[in-house]
Amino acid sequence: MSINQSSNPSAPAAPLALYVHWPFCVSKCPYCDFNSHVRDRIDTEAWRTALLADMAHEAALTGGRPLSSIFFGGGTPSLMPPALVAELIAAADRHWGLADDVEITLEANPNSVEAARFADLAAAGVNRVSLGLQALDNEALHFLGRAHDVDEGLAALDTAQRVFNRVSFDLIYARPDQSEADWQAELERALGFGTGHLSLYQLTIEPGTRFATLVAQGKLTPADPDQGATLYELTQAMTGAAGIPAYEISNHARAGQESRHNLTYWRYGDYIGIGPGAHGRRTGAATLRHKKPENWMGAVERNGHGTQSEEPLAGEDRAREALLMGLRLAEGVDLDRIAALSGIGIAQLVDERTIDQLIDIGLLHRKGAKLQVAAAGMLLLDAILPEIVRV
The missing domain is CATH 1.10.10.920 (Arc Repressor Mutant, subunit A)
Structure with a gap:
């Protein structure tokens, strides 16, 4: 969870942004090091107790300021039980109070299993969903290590747009061998869905990932930087003409559809992070939760919170x-x-x-x-x- 706060003590209390990190994945992920977080069984009651305790600890330090946003992210938060999502939202409301126009976002994979839960998650209080479509091409999805195909992803998008007030999805471009014409056709199709927010990222090779290994083995050649620049300029031109311009280098939105939660980060408001591995910034300090789920859980049981470190920021x-x-x-x-x-x-x-x-x-x-x-x-x-x- 995260929180956004004014740095001026004499100013009115600024609203907060809250981030809940759910670390568990349903399958191995080619982008992160959370492969060890794949679980067949999760003790939901134990996680409920721990997340509520971690939240209460932060609330005791930051109470009196309304929440402007809540963001459920991490592994596969759309597989959190909707009842748990509802309880966390209710607890946040009790601790801080929710702004009248609070934005409550949940990250989801675009597959039929998760889409079937969208209505229950909306009933729990989620009013915005961020879908990891990542590509509108089946070969590209296979390359990116995604379990869904294009048809399943678009079916999930259709469900999301019927259920939630606000929807965002992401695409990754500048993939190996992706031509300008390929990306133009893919982005034109994406813009045709009328979604209010798009996150459009160039493929980057992060250390420790499967892609980095393939590059080191000579089995993958990243896109040429000049090609990436050409595709970036095409992206700006097409999204601008469609009325969904970039408000951040990789994020595009129709007027009023910007991610309020992410704007808290980019505008350098205070924020609180709870759950394994979550970062926070509050009252001039940087906070970090234990990353490994078992270590975080043990810390909560011992101390009432999962904080690994809290350091004043110069x-x-x-x-x-x-x-x-x-x-x-x-x-x-x-x-x-x-x-x-x-x-x-x-x-x-x-x-x-x-x-x-x-x-x-x-x-x-x-x-x-x-x-x-x-x-x-x-x-x-x-x-x-x-x-x-x-x-």
Whole structure:
């Protein structure tokens, strides 16, 4: 779970965002190291007790502020019993209170088993679902290690759009051998579903994954960076023309359909994470839960919470995180706000000379304390950030 909080003690209490991490997967995942978290049987009652205790611990430290969002993520949270989801939502309401327009999101795999539970999850209080479609091509889904096929995924999407008020799904592009025409046709089809939010990610090779092993063995050749840039520019043009522009480098939404929960992260609000491996940021400290489910459960039984570490964040750390997260957003960052929350002057936060140079060539925009990466600069974001962030 996570929480969003103002850094100014004299300001009105800011709303919070809550993240619940459910670590269990139904099958081995090619993207993460949670393969050991595949379980045939789960003691739901023990997990209910532990999650409620972990939540209560954080609530005691952050009460008095309403929740603006709740996000159920992790392994396969859509296979959580709907009654447990409902109980966690009710407990969060008791502890903090829910905003009138609270966003409650649950991640789901797009298969028939999970889609059959959507109505019960909606009745439990979930009002937004994020589907991991990942591709609209069966060969690509096989390559990505997904268990569903296109027909099953689209059937789940259809169910989700009938059941939930808000739906998002993700696609991965810049796959090996994917042509511009291939991606154009796939994205055009995706845009035709009328979904309010899309997460469109380029395939990246993360250390320790099956893909990294295949690359090391010479069995997989990643897409050329120039090809990735071409597909990125095509993506921006097509989504913009369809009225679902990027509000973050990889996330696109119709007006009002942006993920409020993720905006808490990107705008550097405080957030609380509960459940195995969950991270948090609250009242100037970074929190981390035990990652292994058994270790987290043992910590909750011993201490009443699953915290592994809680470390104060220096001003430099807070400023760096706020800049690196916020500059991913189309809206950019308010340098005055970051200076205030970190206690570091703007001249020490960013390299003014480099900023002026990047403005001159159209990669950045600045108006007063408002700094934004221009659309042309987003392609070069990984190169730009180290040049302008000084902390």
